Amino acid sequence: MHNPLLQTIEALAKEKGIEAETIITAIEDAVLTASRKYYKTNENLKTRFNPETGQVDLFAIKHIVSAVENPETEISLKEAQELYGDEAEVDMEIEFPKRTDVLGRIAAQTAKQVIFQKVREAEREHVFAEYNDRIGEVVNSTVKRFENGDLVVEIGRIEAVLPRKEQSRAESYSPGERIRAVIKGVNRGIKGAQIVLSRTDPALLIKLFEQEVPEIYDGTVMIRGAVREAGDRAKVAVYSRERDVDPVGACVGMKGTRVQAIIRELRGEKIDIVEWSEDPVTFVTNALSPAKAQHVSIVDDEERIMEVVVEDSQLSLAIGKKGQNVRLAAKLTGWRIDIKSDEDKRREVEAQFGALEGGDTDTGTGESGESGEPGEPDAGAAPMADGADPGAAEPAATTDDTNV
DSSP: OOOHHHHHHHHHHHHHTSOHHHHHHHHHHHHHHHHHHHHOOOSEEEEEEETTTTEEEEEEEEEEESSOSOTTTEEEHHHHHHHHGGGOOTTOEEEEEEOSTTSHHHHHHHHHHHHHHHHHHHHHHHHHHHHHTTTTOEEEEEEEEEETTEEEEEETTEEEEEOGGGSOTTOOOOTTOEEEEEEEEEEEETTEEEEEEESSSHHHHHHHHHHHOHHHHTTSEEEEEEEEETTTEEEEEEEESSTTSOHHHHHHOGGGHHHHHHHHHTTSOEEEEEEOOSSHHHHHHHHTTTSOEEEEEEEETTTTEEEEEEOGGGHHHHHOGGGHHHHHHHHHHSSEEEEEEHHHHHHHHHHHHHHHHTTOOOOOOOOOSEEEOOOSOOTTEEOOOSSOOSOOOOBOSSOSSOBO
16 A cells, blocks of 8 residues: 555554554544534535545535525536536535645544544454453453552453452462453443453363363363362362263373362362262262262252261361362252261161150251252352353362362
8 A cells, every 4th residue: 555644544453453444434534523613514514535645535415406495405406417517417416525624723633533532432342342252261461550459451452350359369469470360251331341350260260171181172071060269179070971081080180280280370279170970979979079978868859958978087078168168069069968977867867766766756857067058150150061161160178189
C-alpha cells in the first residue's frame, strides 16, 4: 500500500487486533460528526474515504423530486437534468461535494475523539469475543499491580483481574511474577471487557492434569470428578478406558514426578488421586483415601446416604482436619457419608440387641464420628461426567505426596 495514511491504519489495526475497515469507518464517522458541527445545516451529509488520496470526501446528498419541498435535501428534476442531462431521473440521488479543509481545529479535535472512541469500542468487542470462547482455558499471565486485594495481571498486552476470592490463601504474589490461572469469565463493563481469572476453580486442577498426564490428554484416562479446597487439599477421581493402564499410577507418574509438578504449581496443595468406580460403595471407599474403611454400607439409596465404619485409629484420618477429608469425599461422590468408629458401631449394635431383648421398639442410634454432606454444587466441586470434567478437586490434608 503506497498511501501513508493507509499504512498507518493497517499498523494500528494490527496492533489493536481489529479490522482496518473498522478504523476507516471510524474516520468517516468522525469527519461526518465534525462537518455537521461546522456547517450547522439540515443537509443530508455523507462521508467516504478515498484510498487513492487518503482523504475523506464530504458530500451533501440531494434527492431528485418532481416538486421541491425541502431545498436542503431535495432538487428538482429540471435542475438535475441541467447538471447531468437526461440520465437524471426522479428518485435518484445526487452527491454535491463540500469542502473539509475549512473544518478548523475544534472540528479536528472532535474528529480525533470520535476516532479514539470507535477504535476503543472495536477493541473491547474484539477482546470480549476472543476470550469469551476461551472460558475454562489455562493461560500464562504476569502480575502487574494490586488493587484493593485484587490482582491485575497481563495476558500478552491484555489486562485481566484475579479477584481476591479467586486467589488461593496459601499463595502470595509479587509484581513481575508469572502465574498460571484459568479463565473463569469475561464481563462487559464501562471500561471494556474484563477478563476474570481464577486460581481456586476446579477447572485449573483438571487442566493441569491434562497438561502433565499424556494419558488424560489423549483420552485413555478420564477425570470423572474433582473437588478442591484451594490451598489445602484436593481429590480427583480417575478412570481408565484400557484395562492395562492404571489410572492412578498414570496420574502419579514415576516416583510421583507428574503429580509433584502439579503440587508445585498449586504451591503445595495436597492432592488425593482415587480410582472412580460405577459401584458407589467402592467409589466411596476409594474417595476416603488415605483412610482405610472396614465396612461400607448404603443406608438410604434414595437419599444417597452411606455409612462407613473404620478402625478407631483411622477415625481422625477418615474425618480429616475440621472434617475436610469426609467433606471432600462427599462432594466428589455425591453421597452423604456417615463415619463411625469400630467401637461406636459395636455400642450401637449392643444397644439395638438390648432394646430387642427388653421388648423395646426404640432402637439406639449410637454415636457417629462425623458425616459428610454432598451439599449443593458450588465452585469447589466439579460435576462428574463421561469425559474430562472442567471441575477440579480440593486437596486433602495428609502428606505432601499424593495419596492413593
